[in-house]
Amino acid sequence: MSSFTYCWTFVGNKNLTETLRENKEFFKNQIDNSIGHIKDMLKNIDSYFLGEDLIENLEKCKKDFLEKYTMEILLSENHTQWVDAQIAKLQDIVRKTKEYIIFVKTELTDNLDIQTLKAFIDVLPDGALKTKKKIQKIIELFENLEKEFKNPNANVKVIKQYLNNFPKDLFNIKYYKKMQQYAEILNTIEKCTFDNPSDIEILKKYLKEVPSEYHGIIKKIKQKLLEQKTFEVKKQIEVEQIFKEDNLKVIKKEEILEKIEAIFGKLKNINLQLAEEKKQLIQEAKETDDILRVELILEDLKFSYVKARTIYIQTEVLKNDLKMYETLAEEVGMKSEFNDLMQMEILHKEVVDDFIKILLDRKRQIMEQEIRKVSVDKFIRKIRELGYSVVEEGLMERLSKGEIVEIRTPFGEDYMLRIKYENDGIKIMFVRYVEDEGSLSEYEKHKDISIAKKWCSDYDKIKQLLSQEGILIEDKQRIEPEMRFYYLKKEKMEYAKRHQNIKSNDMQHRQRSV
Structure with a gap:
């Protein structure tokens, strides 16, 4: 199924210049119509990841096609094959653009992570280079922050510089807030003078909260505490470390549960029925102490969500394509069938293709x-x-x-x-x-x-x-x-x-x- 459908008819004794003009005008109008539907999809959405180059890319593809479609092509033996191939490429970009927009709208939650950002690039249509560079820039910020926090010589100024480069769109995501929090912790550690008796307790609290993989923060906390050079403080650090190791499983479970809740929330948005079926697993993950079981539940949920997301995006793209035929469906007396398809939770390409074929056949008969x-x-x-x-x-x-x-x-x-x-x-x-x-x-x-x-x-x-x-x-x-x-x-x-x-x-x- 494509964003628009056409068929070839051959008319004898017609001026070739006029034929070429009419053909180009037809395809221009059809492509413009497809671009118009994508613009409608982008209305009221202000996102860093949905740049103007998505439309610019389509406009460029349209321009390239119309410029290459010359009288020489019209007169060639492979005229229809050439046009069909070019239109197929263009329609593929239209489809991928729609899929990308729906993908971003589905995944752009406060749980945005680096894996999702990389998935954005995988789904992004060819030619949208500006958006690709913007996504790559955010991925680099994520990677640089992780690298700096894990660096034993973590530098708070460098970290803040990275955070300042984040677009405003991402200020509300959990990762950004967490990095801001850890940057403040790092800043507090560096300024700590132990003038206040509670400073030691604050540092020990940080030692519990900060993930062990962020070696840079952990090392600075320990160094600061050891500056007191007292047996009591050293002993406290050892006790805290033992306590932390004893609670690694608890911390790990909380992290996994947070991921489970994030995926479950997205699943509810695209397939409420499947989400209801998974509720029992979510509850089991909360109640069990078996970390391995919790991890398996997370993987099961991930698999179910990715599969549901694929079907959801396919359905939304097909529905968007169908909207182009709404007026025609009303004209030929098939509005009821059109509405039935638009209300379906899952649409398959074959069903939509069959509907459009019947629709166009009926229109042809009427004409x-x-x-x-x-x-x-x-x-x-x-x-x-x-x-x-x-x-x-x-x-x-x-x-x-x-x-x-x-x-x-x-x-x-x-x-x-x-x-x-x-x-x-x-x-x-x-x-x-x-x-x-x-x-x-x-x-x-x-x-x-x-x-x-x-x-x-x-x-x-x-x-x-x-x-x-x-x-x-x-x-x-x-x-x-x-x-x-x-x-x-x-x-x-x-x-x-x-x-x-x-x-x-x-x-x-x-x-x-x-």
Whole structure:
């Protein structure tokens, strides 16, 4: 499924320059429509990770395609294949842009971490270089902060410089707040003079709170405490270290539970039913003391969330694509089916593709009916000008119902034209009503053939006149009078007349009733 659908039709005797202009105008409008839908997705979203270059990238792709689509391409043997390939590439970028926007909206929570940032780059469409650089910059800030806090010679000024480079969009994420907190701890440690008796307790409190992998902070705390050079303080540090080691499991569990809650929160936003099913596991993770079990629950939740997220993004992209067909669905009487699809929690590409195929087929049928109606109207007008008698009342309605319509010819009351819609075209038969075909003489049959040839001449004249008005009539099957002449029994003619009179009387009665 793509953001827009098209098919090739070949029209003869058309100016090539005009054809190229119309083709380029069509694709430009379709691409602009797709870009417009992406702009709608970005409305009311002010995010560091959703830059203007997402749209600029699409505009550039559109411009490149239109510039490369030249007369040389139009005249080449591989014209349609070239265009199809170029449009497929462009539509792939449109789809990836939509997926990226939905991915960011789904993942941009206060639990944003470096793994998610790297995932942003993986999902980002090719060509959005500015956004890619911005994400890479944030990843570098995350990595530099981690590196500095783990450095035994951690420098608070360097850390604050990194924090100052964070965009305002990320001031509320937990990681940024945590880094700010640790920077303040580091600053407090460096300024600590032990003038206040509570300073030692504050440092011991920090020793408990700061993760052991942040060696730079841990080392500075220990160094500061050891500056007192008392046995009591040394002993306290040893006790605190033992206490910390004893509580590593508790701390680790809390960290894992925090991750579980973060993923569970995101899962609720995209699949509430699945989140409800996982509630029991979440509760188990909180109650168990088995760290391995808690880690397994986290991995299970991660797997379920990633799978659900993939389906959610696919569904949202498909729904966004479907919105482009909302007006068309209403036009062709398929709005109810459209609404049903839009309300589904999970959409599959095959289902949407089938819906759009049916939608476009119905639109094509309606357009063909309209074109056919215009053609038949003009055809009827032309044969009237040539002396054929046409009762226009209800003619098109009867034809659309598949009924046979008869038209009197100027060759006598027994000679008629029978018209019927058949196999996406119009079947026209020149017939003569007779009492008994077997009783006709050879002279009469030759005369009938001569009369039928006059109709053929009129028909060719009508085709020529209509072609001047832009209506081309193609003969799928033409049987000349010499090959076969059609006779019908007069009883059929009488039945048709009675049937027509009944319909006319019924119509007049309904008009009087109104």
